[in-house]
Amino acid sequence: MGQISLQAVCRTYTTGTTKQKVLDKVDLQISDGNFSVVCGPSGSGKSTLLNIIGTLDAPDDGSVMIEGVDVSTLTENKLAQFRNKNIGFIFQNFHLLPVLTAAENVAWPLYFKGVKRRERMRIAKEKLGLVGLANHVNKLPKHLSGGERQRVAIARALVCEPSIILADEPTANLDRKTARKILDVMKKLNEHHQVTFLCATHDNLVVEYAKQLITLADGKLTTEATTKAEAKGAS
Amino acid sequence: MDLFYIAALNIFRNYRRSAITILSVAVGCAALACFGAFINFTFEGLRETTIRTQLGHLQIYADGYAENHVADPWSVMIHDVDRLEEVVENIAGVSTVTHRVSFSGIGSTGQSSVNMSVIGVDPVREVDFADFEIVVKGRNLLPGDTETGVLGVELAQGLGAEIGDWVTVLTTSRDNIINAVDFQVIGIVRTGSTEYDSVFAKVPSDLVQRAMDTTAVERVVVMLNDTADLPLIRPQIEAAIAALPEAYEIRQWDDLADFYDAVVSLYNGLFRIFAGIIAIVVMFSVANTMTMAVFERTGESAALRAIGATRGITMRMFLFEGIIIGLIGSSLGVLLSWLIATGIDVAGGISMPPPPSMSQGYQAYLKLTPNVLVIGFAVAGISTLISSIYPAWVASRANIVEALQKQ
Ligand SMILES: Nc1ncnc2c1ncn2[C@@H]1O[C@H](COP(=O)(O)OP(=O)(O)O)[C@@H](O)[C@H]1O
Ligand SMILES: [Mg+2]
Numbered sequence: 201m202g203q204i205s206l207q208a209v210c211r212t213y214t215t216g217t218t219k220q221k222v223l224d225k226v227d228l229q230i231s232d233g234n235f236s237v238v239c240g241p242s243g244s245g246k247s248t249l250l251n252i253i254g255t256l257d258a259p260d261d262g263s264v265m266i267e268g269v270d271v272s273t274l275t276e277n278k279l280a281q282f283r284n285k286n287i288g289f290i291f292q293n294f295h296l297l298p299v300l301t302a303a304e305n306v307a308w309p310l311y312f313k314g315v316k317r318r319e320r321m322r323i324a325k326e327k328l329g330l331v332g333l334a335n336h337v338n339k340l341p342k343h344l345s346g347g348e349r350q351r352v353a354i355a356r357a358l359v360c361e362p363s364i365i366l367a368d369e370p371t372a373n374l375d376r377k378t379a380r381k382i383l384d385v386m387k388k389l390n391e392h393h394q395v396t397f398l399c400a401t402h403d404n405l406v407v408e409y410a411k412q413l414i415t416l417a418d419g420k421l422t423t424e425a426t427t428k429a430e431a432k433g434a435s
Numbered sequence: 436m437d438l439f440y441i442a443a444l445n446i447f448r449n450y451r452r453s454a455i456t457i458l459s460v461a462v463g464c465a466a467l468a469c470f471g472a473f474i475n476f477t478f479e480g481l482r483e484t485t486i487r488t489q490l491g492h493l494q495i496y497a498d499g500y501a502e503n504h505v506a507d508p509w510s511v512m513i514h515d516v517d518r519l520e521e522v523v524e525n526i527a528g529v530s531t532v533t534h535r536v537s538f539s540g541i542g543s544t545g546q547s548s549v550n551m552s553v554i555g556v557d558p559v560r561e562v563d564f565a566d567f568e569i570v571v572k573g574r575n576l577l578p579g580d581t582e583t584g585v586l587g588v589e590l591a592q593g594l595g596a597e598i599g600d601w602v603t604v605l606t607t608s609r610d611n612i613i614n615a616v617d618f619q620v621i622g623i624v625r626t627g628s629t630e631y632d633s634v635f636a637k638v639p640s641d642l643v644q645r646a647m648d649t650t651a652v653e654r655v656v657v658m659l660n661d662t663a664d665l666p667l668i669r670p671q672i673e674a675a676i677a678a679l680p681e682a683y684e685i686r687q688w689d690d691l692a693d694f695y696d697a698v699v700s701l702y703n704g705l706f707r708i709f710a711g712i713i714a715i716v717v718m719f720s721v722a723n724t725m726t727m728a729v730f731e732r733t734g735e736s737a738a739l740r741a742i743g744a745t746r747g748i749t750m751r752m753f754l755f756e757g758i759i760i761g762l763i764g765s766s767l768g769v770l771l772s773w774l775i776a777t778g779i780d781v782a783g784g785i786s787m788p789p790p791p792s793m794s795q796g797y798q799a800y801l802k803l804t805p806n807v808l809v810i811g812f813a814v815a816g817i818s819t820l821i822s823s824i825y826p827a828w829v830a831s832r833a834n835i836v837e838a839l840q841k842q
Contacts, residue, residue, distance in 0.1 A: 256741055256835045277745045291839065295738030299444035312438055312743035351490025356742070 203363055203396070204230040204253060211248050222248045224419030225262070230364070230398060230412065235390045235428075237410035238400040244416040245366055246400035253398065254287055254366045255279050267363055288301045288357030288365035292372045294340040294349045296356075300350075302328060303337040306355045306423035311362060327355040330393070331385050347378035351385060358395065367399040371406055381408050438748070442755035445728070452724055453458075457764040459720040463713045464768025466509035469775055470709050471807030474584065474702045477799050478695075482662065482688075485695045487564060488626040490688040491531075492665055493672065495519065500654075512651035514521035515681050522675050523657055530660045533560035534654035536602035536643045536650040538605035540592060540616075542636065548655045549593040552634040553604055555643030555652075561821075564658070569795070573598040573622035580639050587632030591623045598623070602636070606646075616646040627795060628694065711812050717815050718822035725757055725826035736830050737838030750831040757823025761816040768815055769808050776801035 206228040208266050213220045221247035230236050238246045251257035252264060255271045268288055283289075296305045307317075307324035308330055315323070325337050331351040341349055350370060357365045367386075371379035381411055387409055389395040407413065423427045446453045486492055498502075500511040513519060516534050524532045536555040541548050556564070558576040571588055572714060586596060596602055597620065604616045618638050621841055626632055644650055659668055669687065676683050689695070729736075745751075779785060784798030 251836050254741065256839070277747070280740065280743050281747040283741060289738070289741045291738060293734065295735055295839070297441070297735055297739075299448055301442065308739070309742045312745070312748065317437065360743070 203232050203267055204228070204398075205263075205265040206253070207263045207265075209252060209259040209264065211245070211252065211257070211259050219282070221419045223252070223259070223421075226419075226421045228274045228414065228421060228423065230396065231415035232363075232396055233390070233394050234396050234398075234412050235387070235410060236396075236398045236412040236414060237407055238398065238414040238416060239402060239407055240416035242402060245419065246416055247403075249416065249421075250366050250368050250398065250400045253364075254289060255283055280312070280315060284360055286363050288360070288362040290350070290353050290357050290365060290370050292369040294341070294346075294353045294373075296349060296352055298341050301338045301340055301403055302333060302344065302352045302355075305341070305352055306359050309356060309360050323359060324355070327358050328352070330358065330389065343379070346374050347381055350374060350378075350382050354385060354389070358389065364396040364398060369401055369403070370399060371401065371403050376405065379403070379405055438751050439759070441670045442752055442759055445732075445752075446756055446759055449728070450480040452727070453585075453760065456720055456724040457530045457760055457767065460717055460761060460764025460815045460819055461767035461771055463818070464721045464765045464811040465718040465771035465775060466811075467570050467710055467713045467814055468768065468772035468807045468811030469801055471706060471810055472772065472776060472801035472803040473799060473809060474706055475802040475804055477702065478699060479802060480693055480797065481698055482692075486662065486689075487658065487783045488568060488628070489631065490691050491533075491564075491658045492662065492688050493657040493669060494688075494691070495523070495657065495672075495676065495683050496653070496686070496688050498684050500684060501686075504653075508653070509649075512649065512653060513655060513681065513683070513733070514651045516650075516655065519655055519676065519679060519681070519683070522679060523655070523672055526668060526671050526675060528659050529657060531560060531562075531564070531658040531674075532655060533557050533564070533658075534640060534655045536640050536647070536649075536651075536653045538606050538647070539641065541602040542590075542602050542604045544594045544596045544602055546595045546602050547593065549590065550634065551590055551604065551636050553606075553636045553638060553643065555638055555640035557640050568624040568626055571623045571625060573620070575624065576624050576637060576639065580621070582618050582622040582642060584638035584642075585622035585624050586620055587635035588625050589621055589629060589633035590635060591620070593633065596620050596623075604636070607673070613824045614646055616642060617741050618642060625795070630694070631707045667827040698786050710810070714814055714818040717818040721757060721760065722822040722826065723821050724760075725753065726829075728756065729753060729826045731829070733833060733838045734841045737833060739836050740831075741839065746831040750827045753827035753830050754820070754823050757819050760823075761819030764819065765812040765816040769812055771810065772801075772803060772808065790802065811831065818823055 206226055209223055209226045211223040213222060238249060240246055248257065249352035252259050258272065266388055271279065271282065300308065303324045306327055310320040310323060328334060328337050331354050333348060333351050333355065336344060336348060340354065344352065369383060374382060383406060386397055389410055390397055410426050411428045413424050473549050497511045497513045503511045520532045520534065523529060533555060537553060539550065556576065558580050559575065559578040576583065577583055584602065586594070594602060600620050601617055602620060606614055626635060640652065657672065659665060671687060676721040740749055781802055784800050786796060787799045788796050
């Protein structure tokens with residue numbers, strides 16, 4: 201049993217009179233140290249799946265267990281704390297606070313945990329070092345390139361040492377070269393720091409990095425281990 | 436602290452919009468404070484007029500006056516007037532002590548008869564009071580006057596009296612005998628209150644005492660140099676007169692000033708309405724800005740909630756913005772009202788038409804007191820806070836998934 205476990209998860213969107221079953225009794229296990237990639241065409245339900253795993257959205261049916269916790273039992277505030285502690289997020293649009301420097305942005309999730317400012321900033325700088333931005337700690341997002349912003353976002357996702365980092369289309373707003381750099385950073389974190397990633401993407405470049413490939417089509421999900429995972433001897 | 440920091444940074448993000456909002460809070464605060472200051476000034480003017488033309492700061496009566504003066508006025512007269520006046524006069528801060536005997540009667544010049552209220556005063560001691568009466572024709576009472584008197588403007592009109600005419604006032608003396616007092620008009624005056632001017636006649640107290648066949652007086656009126664000293668000096672006067680053989684009771688001007696009270700409650704009502712209007716205007720302005728801020732930042736606040744901000748924290752981030760805008764705006768408002776008040780001082784006041792039932796216009800100034808500044812600050816500040824609550828609440832309740840899709 202993996203650290204993330206979905207059982208018979210259903211999600212149906214109702215728009216007017218039409219009902220669209222985006223996830224149809226989906227089962228999924230993601231184990232520690234994995235680099236999982238959800239792929240599928242646009243509109244296949246990748247974001248829906250990630251949002252449910254990220255506890256931002258709730259399934260209509262089925263159970264979602266993260267770190268052994270059935271998240272449907274948590275209240276809104278407990279969920280916020282739970283996400284803060286266990287789940288890191290990387291967004292397509294980065295979603296950094298434009299008024300804060302790179303280090304302050306990275307440090308911010310620690311505020312929700314009640315870490316003191318000095319300590320927060322120390323950890324934040326350390327994480328920025330991990331993503332190769334040690335020289336940019338005091339820059340505002342507007343003075344950073346797209347790739348640098350996404351690296352700040354990765355550092356922010358790392359800062360509370362979550363059990364999993366969810367990345368929805370992390371490379372969609374980046375050029376190829378920058379996208380590869382970002383993926384290299386993620387790969388390094390995965391291999392050397394045992395950070396678990398779950399990416400949703402329709403970018404084949406990301407698929408190249410997958411240890412576990414999840415394909416979504418017509419509400420159904422298929423999982424396969426890639427050669428990468430086999431080469432590593434599947435953690 | 437950290438939320439304040441981020442809220443402050445967010446305010447500077449759209450500094451032009453924030454500046455306009457802060458300005459509208461400041462103007463709201465200043466408008467309210469200045470209106471309050473104007474009312475203060477008006478109250479003070481009316482208070483001083485009331486005190487100095489009619490009531491004095493304190494009135495001393497024989498003990499039992501309040502209870503018995505209607506049924507049996509003669510039983511509650513002050514007999515040892517000189518001693519009482521001397522004792523009170525010697526207290527520091529007391530500017531004038533004078534006595535009055537008053538009665539109501541029907542006055543007539545031969546042409547027409549008018550109800551009037553005659554006050555017998557001591558012209559020697561009355562100089563300070565007389566200062567506040569504006570002599571329209573002739574002159575005021577002077578030391579040495581005996582069978583002369585002055586009339587309020589409206590009373591003189593009602594009687595058809597001119598300077599030099601004789602007026603006879605019919606009244607009842609202590610044994611219910613009809614008695615008459617005659618005096619010659621030497622002046623026509625205004626006290627400032629039209630109502631009072633239509634019954635007001637002032638004659639030397641000797642004249643009244645002779646007509647009434649008494650040496651006693653009805654009351655002794657005490658005026659201070661400064662109204663603000665009243666709470667300090669009143670106990671001293673009470674202590675001093677308690678040592679005298681006769682028993683007295685004291686009433687303070689505000690117990691007697693019905694007109695003043697009526698004006699105060701009218702103006703206070705107006706002030707409350709104005710405060711309500713200011714609050715609504717400020718709330719609209721702030722609510723607009725806060726709603727726009729919340730709307731623009733839908734995406735990033737959803738991201739913050741995704742990474743662990745609770746609804747409470749999200750709400751506070753926006754509320755603190757409102758609080759900061761309110762604090763800065765209100766502080767500027769205080770400064771602004773001070774500038775306006777100083778400007779009006781420098782310009783020599785604003786010319787005002789006569790207030791209701793007053794006969795003279797006046798120069799108005801703003802009397803800013805801590806009280807009105809605090810009210811202006813609080814109304815503008817609290818309105819800002821209140822109107823931030825709903826937008827902040829909306830931000831904290833937004834659907835995270837939908838909000839994340841926005842830029
Ligand atoms: N809030 C929503 N209301 C209605 N339909 C939605 C909503 N969110 C997503 N959908 C629909 O569900 C399908 C899956 O969406 P999504 O999970 O965003 O797909 P992907 O991320 O793979 O592009 C799409 O057809 C989309 O139109
Ligand atoms: Mg998507």
